[in-house]
Amino acid sequence: MATKYGGYMDRVVLVDLTEHTVENYPWTDEDREKYIGGKIMAAKVLNDHLSGQEKAFSEENWVVVSTGPMTGTGAPSSGRFDLSCISPQTGILTSSNCGGSFGYHLKKAGIDALILKGKCPGHTWIEIDNGEFFFHDADEDGLWGLKSTEGQEKLESLLVKKWGTHRAFGQLIIGPGGENLVVYSAVLSGERAAGRTGVGAVFGWKNLKAISVTGNHTIPVFDPEKNEKWNQKWFSYLRKHPLTGNQLPRLGTAGLVSSMQMRGMLSTKNYSAGQYDRFESVNGETLAEEHNIVNKGCLTCPIKCARTVDVNGRTVKGPELETLVLLGGGICNDNLENILRWNNELDELGLDTISCANTIAWAMEANEKGIWNSGLSFGKTEGLSKLFEDIAYRRGIGNELAEGSRRLSQKYGGTEFAIQSKGLELAAYEPRRAVGQGLGYAVSNRGGCHLNAGYLVILEGLGLYTDPLTYKAKGDFTMMFQDLMEMISATGQCLFTSYAFFPGFLITRPNGIITRIANWAIPHIGWAVRFMNRFPLTLALHLPVFPQTKGIQYAVGMKMTFGRYLRYGERGYTMDRWVSTRFGIRAKDDALPKRLTEEPQDPNDPRTKVPLEKMKKTYYRARGWDRDGVPTERTLKRLGIL
Numbered sequence: 001m002a003t004k005y006g007g008y009m010d011r012v013v014l015v016d017l018t019e020h021t022v023e024n025y026p027w028t029d030e031d032r033e034k035y036i037g038g039k040i041m042a043a044k045v046l047n048d049h050l051s052g053q054e055k056a057f058s059e060e061n062w063v064v065v066s067t068g069p070m071t072g073t074g075a076p077s078s079g080r081f082d083l084s085c086i087s088p089q090t091g092i093l094t095s096s097n098c099g100g101s102f103g104y105h106l107k108k109a110g111i112d113a114l115i116l117k118g119k120c121p122g123h124t125w126i127e128i129d130n131g132e133f134f135f136h137d138a139d140e141d142g143l144w145g146l147k148s149t150e151g152q153e154k155l156e157s158l159l160v161k162k163w164g165t166h167r168a169f170g171q172l173i174i175g176p177g178g179e180n181l182v183v184y185s186a187v188l189s190g191e192r193a194a195g196r197t198g199v200g201a202v203f204g205w206k207n208l209k210a211i212s213v214t215g216n217h218t219i220p221v222f223d224p225e226k227n228e229k230w231n232q233k234w235f236s237y238l239r240k241h242p243l244t245g246n247q248l249p250r251l252g253t254a255g256l257v258s259s260m261q262m263r264g265m266l267s268t269k270n271y272s273a274g275q276y277d278r279f280e281s282v283n284g285e286t287l288a289e290e291h292n293i294v295n296k297g298c299l300t301c302p303i304k305c306a307r308t309v310d311v312n313g314r315t316v317k318g319p320e321l322e323t324l325v326l327l328g329g330g331i332c333n334d335n336l337e338n339i340l341r342w343n344n345e346l347d348e349l350g351l352d353t354i355s356c357a358n359t360i361a362w363a364m365e366a367n368e369k370g371i372w373n374s375g376l377s378f379g380k381t382e383g384l385s386k387l388f389e390d391i392a393y394r395r396g397i398g399n400e401l402a403e404g405s406r407r408l409s410q411k412y413g414g415t416e417f418a419i420q421s422k423g424l425e426l427a428a429y430e431p432r433r434a435v436g437q438g439l440g441y442a443v444s445n446r447g448g449c450h451l452n453a454g455y456l457v458i459l460e461g462l463g464l465y466t467d468p469l470t471y472k473a474k475g476d477f478t479m480m481f482q483d484l485m486e487m488i489s490a491t492g493q494c495l496f497t498s499y500a501f502f503p504g505f506l507i508t509r510p511n512g513i514i515t516r517i518a519n520w521a522i523p524h525i526g527w528a529v530r531f532m533n534r535f536p537l538t539l540a541l542h543l544p545v546f547p548q549t550k551g552i553q554y555a556v557g558m559k560m561t562f563g564r565y566l567r568y569g570e571r572g573y574t575m576d577r578w579v580s581t582r583f584g585i586r587a588k589d590d591a592l593p594k595r596l597t598e599e600p601q602d603p604n605d606p607r608t609k610v611p612l613e614k615m616k617k618t619y620y621r622a623r624g625w626d627r628d629g630v631p632t633e634r635t636l637k638r639l640g641i642l
C-alpha cells in the first residue's frame, strides 16, 4: 500500500454512471493529512468540482459516499459513513450520515470512498465485489419499484444466487420515495437510514436503485496492540458514563422526550408550543416498558441506542426521538402504536420521518388557517398511512407534500410557520427554550439539522443546565461543538460518542456544587472558547474525556491532539460553507421562521424567542466570516482552503 497511514484502503473510485466505467480518483497522504476522510474529504472533492451552477437533479451533481479512517478499526461506534452531494431539498451542499454496514464493507472491498457522477441510462443497481464493479439492470432483476425491506431481500437473493453461497455484504438502497423524487427521500442501509436532505431522490434521479458491496480485504491499523488496548479502555469508559452507558442504552434517544417536556422544548402542534400534555403516552419510558423488544446498534457500538418493536408480527426498528415527537405532539397524536407503524411505513417507503412529519404539520396548520385546503387537521390521524403512500408515489395532495414545507409555504403562504431553515425542516427541539440550538439550526450548513447545528441543547437543559435563554457565549460554543462533531463524523464515528465529553458527575449530580458552578460559568467564558476556536493548535493535549484523539493516533498513525482535531473540524465546516456560498448562501439564509424569532413561546416572557441576529453576529465573528456570512479570504487562507 502506498499510504503510510492505518485505517485507509488507499483507493477512491470515480464511477461514471452514464458510461458504466470506473477509474481511480487521485487521493494522497497529503490530502488525508488535511481532509482526513468522510464528509470533510467529500467537501474537498465537491469543492474542487462544483461551480455553484449545478442543480441537485443533474448529471453534474456528484454523490460522494465516503468512510472515515476509523471505520472498521474496532473503535467504538465506528461503522458510520457519509453521503454528500447537492441536496434537492436545500439546493446546496449536504452530507447525510448513516449507521448501516455499507461503509465497513466498502473498506473490506478495498475502497475508502465512491464518487458517483453522471446518470445511469436505465434503472440500475451496482454490485461491488472486492473492488470489481458490475452494473445490473434493476428492472430485469425486479428491484426497481420495491420498498426498502423487499428490495434488500431481493438484492440478497440475487447475490446468493450468483455466488452460490451466502457472504457478508453491505448495501445501499432507495424506496419508492427516492424513485419518485420526493425531495426528502432517504437512502437505507439495512435498517439504518441516511435520512436527511433527500439524497435518496438524487439516487432516484440518477436511476440508481441500489449498491451492494462485499470483500475480504484486511483493514489496516497503524499500531494494532496499542489500538486494541485503547479501544478496550474506551469501550469501558462509554459503558460507565451515565449518558452512553445508561440513558441511551436504556431508553434510546427517546429517553429525552420527558426532559424536553420538562424544559419546554418539546415541539408541539407545529412548534406553536413547547409542551405536550399527553407526552407520557409517547415518551421513551413508555416505549421501553411496553414495546421495546431488544436493543440494537450499529457496528462495534457499545451504546446500542436503537430500539426494536413489533409491527404486524414483524420485529422492526423502533422510532427515534425525532419521530416520536414530530409524529406525536407535533401533530397532536398520542397513539404510540400508530407512531411505531408509521415509522416503519416511512422507512419502507424511504422517506425522512422528520421532514415528512413537519411538512404534514405545516399542512394541518395551513388547512386550519384556511391558507391551503388540504383536509388535514391536528389530532385527526386516520388516513395518514395512505397519505405517506401518496407522498411516496406522488399522488393527489401527496404530490405537493412531496416538495416539503418551504416550497409549499412559498406557493400558498404561511412561511412564518413553515418550520424549516434553508429548506430543511427542523428537528424536534423547540428552540425558543434553547436559543443556542436555535442559532445552530439557522447557521447549520445543511439547514435545520439538530446535529449539524452543534447540538447546544446538551448545554441548555439536556445534559447541563446553563441558562437556555441567554445569547451570551452561544455563538462561540456553537462553533466549537459544530467543529468537534464535524470531525467525529468525518472519522467514521458516531456523534453519540461525544456525549461522554461531559464528566459523568455533571450529569448525575445536577445540583452538585461543581455542576452549579459550571452552569453559571458557561455563559461567561465565551471569550475563552473564542480563543480556543481561534488558536486551537495551542491545545496541544489529549483530554481524558475525549478518547478520540489518541484513538486516531493508534489506529491511523496521524499526529493528533484536541486542538488539531478541532482544526480539522473547522476546516471541514468552513469548506462546506464556502461551497454553499457559491450557490448564493448568505446571512439572509441563516434564518428561522418568524414563529421562532418573533413570537415568544410564553407571551408573558419576551425572552422565550430566538434572538437570532444578535447571536449570528458573534458566531460569524468567531468563525472569521464577514457580516454577510461569507468566509473571509484570511480565514480561508488560515485554514489552507485557498
Ligand code: SF4
Binding pocket: 077, 078, 099, 296, 297, 298, 299, 301, 302, 303, 304, 305, 306, 494, 495, 496
Ligand atoms: S449510538 Fe446508536 S446511532 Fe450511534 S453507532 Fe451506536 S447504535 Fe448507531
